[in-house]
Amino acid sequence: MSTTATAVEGEHHHHGPAKGIGRWLFATNHKDIGTMYLWTALAMFFLGGAFAMVIRMELFQPGLQLVNPDWFNRMFTMHGLVMVFGAIMPAWVGFANWQIPLMIGAPDMAMPRMNLLSYWLLPVALLVLVSTFFMEGNAPAFGWTFYAPLSTTFAPDTADFFIFGVHLLGISSIMGAINVIATIVNLRAPGMTLMKMPMFVWTWLITAFLLIAVMPVLAGVVTMMLTDRNFGTAFFDASGGGDPLMFQHIFWFFGHPEVYIMILPSFGVVSQILPTFARKPLFGYASMVYATGAIAFLSFIVWGHHMFATGLPLAGELYFMYATMLIAVPTGVKIFNWAATMWRGSMTFEAPMLFSIAFVFLFTIGGLTGLMMAMGPADMQYHSTYFIVAHFHYTLVPGAVFALMAGTYYWLPIWCGRMYDEKLAKIHFWLSAISVNVLFFPQHFVGLAGMPRRVPDYPLQFADFNMIISIGGFVYGLSQLMFVYIVVKAIRSGKPTPDQVWEGAKGLEWELPNPLPFHTHTTPPRVD
Amino acid sequence: MSANGNRMARRLAWLGALVPALFVSQVANAAWDLNLTQGVTETSQTVFDIHMTLLWICVVIGVGVFGVMIYSIFTHRKSKGAVAAQFHESTTIEIIWTVIPTLLLVVMAIPSTVALIDLEDNSASDMSIQVVGYQWKWQYKYLDEELDFFSNLAASSRDQINSDPTGVDNYLLEVDNRLVIPAGKKVRFLITANDVIHSWWVPDFGWKQDAIPGFINEAWTRVEEPGIYRGQCTELCGIDHGFMPIVVEVKPQAEYDAWVAEQKSALKAAAASGDREWAMAELMEKGEEVYMRVCVACHQANGQGIPPAFPAIAGGAISTGPIKGHLDQAMNGVPGTAMQAFAAQLNDVELAAVVTYQRNAFGNEMGDMVQPADVKAAR
Numbered sequence: 001m002s003t004t005a006t007a008v009e010g011e012h013h014h015h016g017p018a019k020g021i022g023r024w025l026f027a028t029n030h031k032d033i034g035t036m037y038l039w040t041a042l043a044m045f046f047l048g049g050a051f052a053m054v055i056r057m058e059l060f061q062p063g064l065q066l067v068n069p070d071w072f073n074r075m076f077t078m079h080g081l082v083m084v085f086g087a088i089m090p091a092w093v094g095f096a097n098w099q100i101p102l103m104i105g106a107p108d109m110a111m112p113r114m115n116l117l118s119y120w121l122l123p124v125a126l127l128v129l130v131s132t133f134f135m136e137g138n139a140p141a142f143g144w145t146f147y148a149p150l151s152t153t154f155a156p157d158t159a160d161f162f163i164f165g166v167h168l169l170g171i172s173s174i175m176g177a178i179n180v181i182a183t184i185v186n187l188r189a190p191g192m193t194l195m196k197m198p199m200f201v202w203t204w205l206i207t208a209f210l211l212i213a214v215m216p217v218l219a220g221v222v223t224m225m226l227t228d229r230n231f232g233t234a235f236f237d238a239s240g241g242g243d244p245l246m247f248q249h250i251f252w253f254f255g256h257p258e259v260y261i262m263i264l265p266s267f268g269v270v271s272q273i274l275p276t277f278a279r280k281p282l283f284g285y286a287s288m289v290y291a292t293g294a295i296a297f298l299s300f301i302v303w304g305h306h307m308f309a310t311g312l313p314l315a316g317e318l319y320f321m322y323a324t325m326l327i328a329v330p331t332g333v334k335i336f337n338w339a340a341t342m343w344r345g346s347m348t349f350e351a352p353m354l355f356s357i358a359f360v361f362l363f364t365i366g367g368l369t370g371l372m373m374a375m376g377p378a379d380m381q382y383h384s385t386y387f388i389v390a391h392f393h394y395t396l397v398p399g400a401v402f403a404l405m406a407g408t409y410y411w412l413p414i415w416c417g418r419m420y421d422e423k424l425a426k427i428h429f430w431l432s433a434i435s436v437n438v439l440f441f442p443q444h445f446v447g448l449a450g451m452p453r454r455v456p457d458y459p460l461q462f463a464d465f466n467m468i469i470s471i472g473g474f475v476y477g478l479s480q481l482m483f484v485y486i487v488v489k490a491i492r493s494g495k496p497t498p499d500q501v502w503e504g505a506k507g508l509e510w511e512l513p514n515p516l517p518f519h520t521h522t523t524p525p526r527v528d
Numbered sequence: 529m530s531a532n533g534n535r536m537a538r539r540l541a542w543l544g545a546l547v548p549a550l551f552v553s554q555v556a557n558a559a560w561d562l563n564l565t566q567g568v569t570e571t572s573q574t575v576f577d578i579h580m581t582l583l584w585i586c587v588v589i590g591v592g593v594f595g596v597m598i599y600s601i602f603t604h605r606k607s608k609g610a611v612a613a614q615f616h617e618s619t620t621i622e623i624i625w626t627v628i629p630t631l632l633l634v635v636m637a638i639p640s641t642v643a644l645i646d647l648e649d650n651s652a653s654d655m656s657i658q659v660v661g662y663q664w665k666w667q668y669k670y671l672d673e674e675l676d677f678f679s680n681l682a683a684s685s686r687d688q689i690n691s692d693p694t695g696v697d698n699y700l701l702e703v704d705n706r707l708v709i710p711a712g713k714k715v716r717f718l719i720t721a722n723d724v725i726h727s728w729w730v731p732d733f734g735w736k737q738d739a740i741p742g743f744i745n746e747a748w749t750r751v752e753e754p755g756i757y758r759g760q761c762t763e764l765c766g767i768d769h770g771f772m773p774i775v776v777e778v779k780p781q782a783e784y785d786a787w788v789a790e791q792k793s794a795l796k797a798a799a800a801s802g803d804r805e806w807a808m809a810e811l812m813e814k815g816e817e818v819y820m821r822v823c824v825a826c827h828q829a830n831g832q833g834i835p836p837a838f839p840a841i842a843g844g845a846i847s848t849g850p851i852k853g854h855l856d857q858a859m860n861g862v863p864g865t866a867m868q869a870f871a872a873q874l875n876d877v878e879l880a881a882v883v884t885y886q887r888n889a890f891g892n893e894m895g896d897m898v899q900p901a902d903v904k905a906a907r
Contacts, residue, residue: 063693069767070834136836143764149741150724150766153864154663156837238742244725245740279606281616309727309762310738311719311745314648318641325633329626336625339593342600346612349605357601364593368586375636377643378579380735381564381572384727384762449561450731452762455770457689459700461561504612 016518028112029518030097031415033119037094038408040123042484044086045401047130049477051079056473059466064457072456073141078130080144081162084262085169086126088396091404092265093118093176096204098415100180102509103198105189105525110182118175125168132158143454145255148236148247152228160229163222170215177211180204189508191527195289198507199282202289203268206296210257210264213300218254221247245310252303260299263395264292266363266403267334270356272507273410274338277353278345279504284337291330291337298327308379317376324374331367335360350502351425355406358398358433366394369444384454387447393440397476398433405432405483412487413501417515418494424486431479438472565731568753572734574643581639585632647735650746653716657707661719661726661739661761663866664768664825667873668707671718675791678873679703680821681771689771700770701758704821706777710784711754719745723868724766730759730776738763751778766866767834768825802876802900808884811897815885818878823886826866831890838866842890851887851896855906858883871907876900 017023017032027033054075058066067075097115101108109115132139137156140146151159184205188197197205224247227233234240236247267288275282282288304312304320312320338360347353369391373379382388405428413419442465447453451462458466497514508527512520566576604610658669662678669676682702685693693699709715719728721739728747729736736759737747751757759774779787806814820829826838833840841847846857858879861869870879880898887894 062699063691064689068834069770070837073764073767073769141767147725147764150764154724154766154866238740242742244742278604279612280614283616284618284622285616287622309736310740311743314645317644317648321640321644322637325637328633329629332629333622333626335593339596339600340621341616342597343604344610344613344615345600345604346606346610347601347604348607357597360597361594364590368590372579372582372586375578375582375640377575377640377647377735378582380647381575381579381731383736384729445562448564450565450759452729452760452770454764455760457693457700457770459698460694460696463694 026116027119028108028116030101030109030112030115031516031518033109033112033115034094034097034099035415036119037090037097037122040126041087041091041094044082044090044126045480048079048082048087049480051075051082052473053477055079056470058456059458060470061467062458062460062463067456069456070138070141073143073454074133074139076454077140077143077146078133081129081140082126083396084144084258085166086122086129088262088400088404089173090122092204092207092262093173095200095265095269095404095407095411096176096180099411099509100183100201100204101187102414102512102520103201103507104184104187104192105508105521105527106183106187107519107521107524109179110186111179114175115179118172118179121168121172121175125165125172128161128168129165132161135161145251146225147251148225148228148244149238152225152236155229160226163226163229166222167219170219173211174215177208177215180208181212184208189521189524189527195286196527198268199271199285199288200265200268203264203271203292206292207261207264210261210296210299214254214257214261217250218258221250221254224250245307248307248310249303252306253300255306256303257296257299259392259395260295262400263363264296266359266400267292269403269407269410270338270359273352273356273406274341274360276410276502276504276506277350277356278342278347280341280345282337283340283343284333287333288337291333294330295327298323298330302327305374305379308376309383321374321376325371328367328371328374335364335367348503350409350422351420351429352406352410352502354426354429354433355402355409358429359402359406362394362398362402362436366391366399369394382447384452385447386443386451386453389453390440390443390447393443397440398436402432402436405429408483408487410502411509412490413497414509414512414514414516416491416494417497418490419497419501420486420490420494424482424489428479428482428486431482432476435472435475435479439469439476440472442469442472567732567734568751568755568757569733569749571643571647571749572732574639574646575734578639578643582636585636647747650716650748652714653748654713655710656716656718657709658718658720658744659728659739661721661723661728661765661772662868662873663723663766664761664772665822666707666726666728666772666774667722670788673788673792675788675795677705677791677795678822679705679707679775681768681773683820685773686771686820686824698758701760701773701775703773703775706756706775708777708779708784708787709751710781711778712750712752712781714748714750716746716748719747723866725763726761726765726772727763728759728774729762730757730774732757732759733776736762751776754778754780754783771825798875798877802880802904805901806877806880806897806899808888808897811881811884812888813881814877815881815883816889818874818882819885819889822870822873823882831886831892841886842892847886848892848894851883851894851898854887855879855883855898855903859903859906876903876907879903 058072135158137158140162142151142155224235228235234242236242236244271282302324305324373382409425446462446465451458508525564576564579656671660667665678665680667678682704684696685700685702688696719737719739721741726739727736728739733749737745755778757776761772827833827841831842846854859871861867877900880900880903884897
């Protein structure tokens, strides 16, 4: 009896956050967990960025000046791993945590304690991964794609730490995805049918299904590596009757949906922001939903386009070429819809809008080079050169990262109850938008001219472009420090958020009071 | 000359040292290549044409989409008094922009399919060469001749990696032994690897093909124009991935035949040179050359290695240990590491020389030597 009474009593007093470190260690509030994800992602963005700076410094001039080739290999390996698994993916989970309950009228995520566990696995996993720098054998140097047998027979013992880290990241991601699906399916406000959900929620729902489908595949492939390395199996070892190529099939069955895991939430964010600042509804909402679904489906059946040069049989090459080309159709639909959303709107250009428009422009460039690489014979030349480096960085940096910046500026006023400095944010935008192109556009040229990726040094004809690329990289890297300054400044001393943050913003998250109470939507709103 | 002039000259000299280091000397070597090569084969020309078609289609799409957006950005802005329309759907237009791209894709698929079928047609070749990727060199085996050899990064490039490569001809694109093929013949390549995955790419031929242990991938080329064509490994294969170039020399048939004969007699002579006793100085000289070619990538020019993956030769347990163990390690390697079994790659003289060199260089001063006859006996 008395225990029940205390429990009720306890709940009654539980209005605000807990005091001290306990608030974060035992957080179950979606806002707190979202905040932790976002800060972790930001920290990892700078760690991965620091690795990229080492890469660009070494490539500033021909010859080796700064690091030996082994270090160089570690730098781009860890750059890729940290950016993919430590920065972009967790950042989107942070967005999901903050925004999905606010946008669908739910009081919290469906499974708050699992939410806490899935967050805390993340820093542990990243620590395991990064700790390899301080071990004998040093950090992984086999590329973020860790092709066997370079990552099995020929890798240092630290590769086992990498495997363990990937396992933990996978568990964390799967739990996060389950939580997102459970929340969206069960906790939508009355009246919010699936086809009334905001685009960001839709894209995350589809992303979550991708995560659940492919993270176990990743876990499977690293487990096979683990047993190859330690327990005498020969999954990927030709001398034991295994098949090194099978590694690539399994890896890319995970890897291709993985790239959509990073980009689909960006589509969602941009689809929220463009209508707000164009003061006009999203063009073709239904087709946007179907296009996202189509992209997600296609992502499972195109992995072979990463493997055109591996000696796939002709029929396989043709199939993967045709299937990959199909992705251009739904992707095109999305881009046309965004352009049509802007068309005859009444646009203003605050920082979220600037980043979103830049996203549409620059992601389109990444999409078009993707279409070029879908063509099997042409890919025989493009493959594994700086052309592909340019391609995927266009989709991930002015793609996913710009969408993250856009989303942060867009929602920061409700997250922290204070406005950011618009003038500084615009400077941040212009510096980023210009430098990112100086950084990545010339990579198309050196790639076409024949510079392979993942090399610490290059023939002299690539010297001038590499210097320009490096300068672009340094400016881009440094300008991101502005972002931290702007966010911290907003949190500490920004003007209080007005009742109407953005004139054209629509959706449940904008109907809440400012500053946001610790618990929101405790009674579900009604959507008509 | 006045003092002023002197100072001026000094300043100029200083600038002259600085500026070239950054820009000028590089501009001298520079090529502002922007585009894919057209190459020298039918395949590479076809690929180039597909690439250009794709590029122009992408440019047209890009200009269209960006044009609409830019027009919209400048016209439909609130500051110009634009009032937002409220349309948000049009089935017609959505069907149009789904169907048109689909048709464009079909148009692009046709030449790509034809090209891919041709690329994979390895039949009716005139000769076959097996290409084997090793960490970090290529082995070429002429299957129709009794001829095979290794191709390493040239010393001219290797020597300058850690200093100033700007004056080196074909920096990182030169090898000690070039692959030589006859002009006008359909050459089939059988591509595989000995350790990890590599990828064999000569852009002028229009394709690359992965070299995968346990697999033999086929590819072919027919080069009409004699010349020297250069490429690089394009699959991450460990620390010296960036330092295993490919150089193919295409010679007219007669010159090619002469080259084959010459290579064969050279191989015979090299094998025969192992029949005599070698002096210490000879072994050391030969050994240094072999070391700088095959050992240096891991064990480094100063013999310090990059521990723990690549142990030091200087004062190393093996190289200062019993001579038998040292030779055994060099000949049979350490399975599962980058330390290969060099018995299959080096001849008796080379093995004897390099082991001798390692035992007497880098301050090891063991004073002993291995003779080619010892290697022969150990085989």
